[in-house]
Amino acid sequence: MSKQRPPPDPVAVLRGHRASVMDLCFHPSQPLLCTGSADGELRIWDTIQHRTILSAGVHNAAQGIASLACSSSIGANKVISQGRDGTVKCWDIEDGGLSRTPSVTIKTNSYHFCKLSLVKRPHSSSKRVYGTTHNDSDEIRVRENADADALDNSREKFQEYLPEQSSTFEENTQVEGSKYVAVAGEQPSEVEIWDLNTAERFARLPQSCVAGSSGISTTERGMCMAVQAFSPSESQGFLNVLVGYEDGSxxxxxxxxxxxxxxxxxxxxxxxxSLCVDGSCNGGVSGAADDKVVLYSLDHSMCNAVSYSPDCKLMASASEDTTVALWELYPPQT
Structure with a gap:
């Protein structure tokens, strides 16, 4: 049994929150980190100087912040906050601070722990990376070819980080579905899609069945626990949503x-x-309470056949899209 190496020390420990830090996200293009705490405080940090740039209370202190999200798809200088008060708010980062009021407020009336998801688009430069599936002791690797003074001083430098809105940037980010946010719904087994421009609900998953239509119910699966919205190239820009439920499905x-x-x-x-789709929107990873982290592919084409090699070191899959994928498995399965 190999001895595990100790984890590395952090390059910095950022202090300033007065309650548990519930979520964080990096700015899509600048050295900034957004963090949200259980008392409703949002802080933005300079990841180079390790200082707070701005701090504001954005949700009721009694409920606090459940999640935060930044993405180039909604604008370079915006941050989304989700509170346990049943609201989702979009904030503009401007003039060394946050806008006094949110540009958009969505009243979802949903009160639980599932974090929201902005829409992820495939990056043309994305590449597959090595992944690992953990199951307790087994491991299968799958491979494919600060204080107030500091705060005041930091505000003066904040504008240095705000990127210019070039036409190229906007053309690369403004696509169908990119202005939506996916959240667990008022009914805990449903997912709702909201338009960030109008603060109106756009869709519900599953959609309520009407007379003569076929549909399913997700009630027996339990609560929606994790959600990831994305727009794969195969969907011609239309929104896709991956949802994880209480029963593990x-x-x-x-x-x-x-x-x-x-x-x-x-x-x-x-x-x-937890759920996350990779940068190419062709695969993803999920984590669960069963101590498993699972890596999987998101294929639109039908898989017609799969087969293991005699020594179980290789697996091959035959696809409707005319390709054959060859996979290496470690360690060999017995």
């Missing part, structure tokens, strides 16, 4: 057919706690 939805999911899988025996 996951559903993949295409907004064009909100009544029935594209597919359903159950990789976990306990609630799914």
């Amino acid at each position: 996951m559903l993949w939805w295409d907004i064009r057919n909100p009544g029935v999911p594209l597919t359903s899988v159950k990789f976990h025996s306990e609630p799914v706690l």
Whole structure:
């Protein structure tokens, strides 16, 4: 049994919050880090100088912040906050601070722990990286080819970090579906899609069935625990949503057919706690309460056949899209 190396020390420890830090996210293009705490405080940090640039209370202190999100898809100088008060707010970063009032406030009336998701788009420069599937002792690797004075001083430098809104930047980020946010709904087993421009609900997954239509119910799967919205190239810009549920199952939805999911899988025996789609929107990873981290592909083409090599070191899959994928598995399965 190999001895595990100790984890590295952090390059810095950022202090200033007065309550538990509940979520954080990096600015999409600048050396900034946004953090939110259980008392409703939002802080933005300079990750180079390790100082607070701005601090503001953005949600009720009694409920606090559940999650934060930044993305170039909603604008370079915006941050989304989700509170446990049933609201989602969009804030503009301007003039060395946050806008006095949010540019958008969405009243979702949902009160739980599932974090919101902005829409992820594939990056043309994305590449597959090595991934690992953990299951307790087994490991299978799958491979494919600050204080107030400091705060005041930091505000003066804040404008240095705000990027110019070039036309190229806007052309690369403004696509269909990019102005939406996915959240667990008022009904805990449902997911709602809200328009950030109008603060109106755009869709519900699953969509309520009407007379003569077929559909499914997600009630038996339990609460929605994790959600990831994305726009794969195969969907021609239409929104897709990956949802993890309390029973360990996951559903993949295409907004064009909100009544029935594209597919359903159950990789976990306990609630799914986190989901993330990779930069190419062709694969993802999920973590759950069963101590498993699972790496998987998101394929639109039908898989017609799979096969293991005699020594179980290789796996091959045959696809409707005319390709054959070859996978290496470590260690060999017995």
